[in-house]
Amino acid sequence: MEILMGFFFILVIVSAVAVAELRDLLAAALALGACGFFVGILFFLMMAPDLAIVQLIVEIMMVVVLVIALARTHRKSSEPESAKTTLALGVIVACVFILFSVAVVPLMTEFGSPQYNPEVSQRYIDEGVENTGSQNLVTAVLLDYRAYDTLGEIVVLFASVLGMSLVLRKVSKRMAEGKECL
Amino acid sequence: MNFPYLAALALFSVGLYCILVKRDLFKIIYGICLMGYSINLLLISLGYVWGGTVPIISGSSTAVPVDPLLQAMVITAIVIEFAAVALMVSVAIRLFEQYRSTDVKKIRRLRG
Numbered sequence: 001m002e003i004l005m006g007f008f009f010i011l012v013i014v015s016a017v018a019v020a021e022l023r024d025l026l027a028a029a030l031a032l033g034a035c036g037f038f039v040g041i042l043f044f045l046m047m048a049p050d051l052a053i054v055q056l057i058v059e060i061m062m063v064v065v066l067v068i069a070l071a072r073t074h075r076k077s078s079e080p081e082s083a084k085t086t087l088a089l090g091v092i093v094a095c096v097f098i099l100f101s102v103a104v105v106p107l108m109t110e111f112g113s114p115q116y117n118p119e120v121s122q123r124y125i126d127e128g129v130e131n132t133g134s135q136n137l138v139t140a141v142l143l144d145y146r147a148y149d150t151l152g153e154i155v156v157l158f159a160s161v162l163g164m165s166l167v168l169r170k171v172s173k174r175m176a177e178g179k180e181c182l
Numbered sequence: 183m184n185f186p187y188l189a190a191l192a193l194f195s196v197g198l199y200c201i202l203v204k205r206d207l208f209k210i211i212y213g214i215c216l217m218g219y220s221i222n223l224l225l226i227s228l229g230y231v232w233g234g235t236v237p238i239i240s241g242s243s244t245a246v247p248v249d250p251l252l253q254a255m256v257i258t259a260i261v262i263e264f265a266a267v268a269l270m271v272s273v274a275i276r277l278f279e280q281y282r283s284t285d286v287k288k289i290r291r292l293r294g
Contacts, residue, residue: 009189019212020200039219046230047248058264069271073278077206078285089202097195105187112232121251137237137250153258160265164272
């Protein structure tokens with residue numbers, strides 16, 4: 001299991017590098033889809049099947065949205081920053097990565113041995129079935145213990161749809177001719 | 183062995199590099215997606231237990247389930263991230279219609 005997880009983590013990072021470096025935006029969008037699918041498989045390996053299903057569906061939707069957007073714009077990526085700036089920023093990001101992996105990761109709890117919060121997670125596991133009647137603890141948390149959180153999520157989704165319809169609405173000819181559009 | 187944390191950190195670094203170095207609006211959106219994936223992976227690996235089972239209680243099994251709270255939170259995060267990306271993509275389409283380019287250096291009116 002450990003080797004399988006490591007293999008998929010490597011695949012995720014390889015496809016992420018492909019997303020960053022491909023010059024064709026459509027190919028980069030497909031690489032992003034591959035990255036999301038590998039993340040979904042990792043969720044499945046880490047015992048989160050609900051999450052894997054959601055991740056796969058959202059990933060398919062994301063690729064569809066990106067392909068539609070690229071069909072309405074163009075495929076070729078614009079030039080990146082100059083070589084000198086790229087090198088400097090890359091060195092800074094690499095330094096941040098090394099700093100965090102040396103200073104922060106050793107302080108975290110060992111992978112695979114979490115300390116459950118007795119007030120929250122442990123209580124959900126012990127009393128979840130009695131309190132909510134749902135055998136699936138994830139849906140018990142989503143729809144019963146933290147239902148207001150889910151309500152907030154739906155409000156955010158609604159706001160996003162509203163914003164999209166506002167941004168992508170047909171502009172009247174008078175507005176399109178004037179300079180003050182956008 | 184903390185390799186999942188390191189892998190999530192590496193994925194976050196790739197996303198950050200993509201945002202900082204690339205000048206294409208779509209590349210910046212892809213970088214934000216990658217950073218979102220890395221955070222979701224980090225949260226799920228924080229709740230994983232070796233030999234743990236899926237958090238579905240069936241009958242009177244005594245196996246230890248993995249943390250259900252983090253999974254519920256990450257589901258919310260995935261859906262919200264998708265909504266945010268869709269909104270960003272629609273703004274990028276609008277900017278392209280206005281400026282005929284997705285290069286952030288050429289979109290002059292957004293300069294600070």
